[in-house]
Amino acid sequence: MSKALIKVAVFNTNPPHLCFGGVERRIIEIAKNLQKEAFFNIYCGIKGGFKKPQIINGAKIIPCFSTNLFFPIDNCFFNRSIFKMSNVIKADIYEAHTVSGYGFLKALNRSKCKKPFIQTIHGVLLDEYIKSFKTSYPTPRTKLSRIFMYKLANIEKILAENATLIVTVSKYSFSKIVQLYNVDAAKIRIIPNGVDVQIFKPNINSKLLRREFGLNDKPCVLFVGNLIPRKGVHFLLEAAKHVLRENNKVKFLIVGEGPLKKHLIGQSKKSNIYKNFLFLGNVPDHLLSLLYNCADVFTLTSIQEGQGISLLEAQASATPVVAFDIGGVNEIVVNKKTGLLVKPDGYELADAILKLLSDEVLREKMGNYAREFICKNFSWSRCAESMLKVYREAIEIGC
16 A cells, blocks of 8 residues: 655745745755655745646645735735635645744644644844845845844744754754754754756757857856845945956856846946846746856855855856855855855955956866766755655654
């Protein structure tokens, strides 16, 4: 007789099939890889016009009422919805990402139900709040965002305290959860993200895409990420000015959307470097994999990062990386072997980019090692298998 599937209810404010962050990719990939072991109902908000349930890779994605404004407001309404729906959300185990499940946990506690609840923390919000004061965006919007972030960090702390188990993506995030939330380290499990190395791989067809974007033989630097303060894209703009003084043919491709997009475009125009930038917005995976191959160098300029899934994708594509030596980044980038790690500074970032752009042999050597390193250590199947063990462990604890 076949073994019964574990029923998992996952909560995430953003629809995982319509949003392009690391959280959403993890949700989709784990559900896809565990189809033979578990059935997933994924509850999410209505961002991107998501209104009807869909089944993707065996998982059912269910829209719950929320707003379609910006995360703190969307998240608030989403949690109200799942609080009201708590009587009809049935599962063997519940998992919430970031602060997307506090409404349900509140209902769970009120009903005195002893079902296991896993809190998955990616980047620790209180750590992000502290680091946010190092950004150069003291606008009314960022000041308001900090207020919301502090409130959300307190909610994340409560979730962590009350969860059966906590999952996080790096040793760095583990240490910050213990330090900032004063949570017992014994109930935290570290399960890094993975990458699909069959999608993100070296591809010679990228030359066609280079021509399409007008790159041809021009050096290319790629950034992939949400355009929000903690991603530190202002450092890349600063570095670009120095890079372009040395080589005015370099092109910078920016993939991602976010509230800072207009500001960044304006700053690039003000600095007279806009003609060297292409802001591409969000792109589908098949195009993203080609863009990683178009790039001579990939850069991530985050000032706070639990791990950084785009770094995994770039290295899997055999593209050397330049990133700031912060958070969990140095757990997935081998400095001077798969890329270069520098302190958060525009000048140091520029020097590292120029070093790689000027040395094709070094780029190829680092890229090959990066591909090998990622294939050996980071896969979604490994991530999913580890999550399955945590689901089973939490169910045992909850019994």
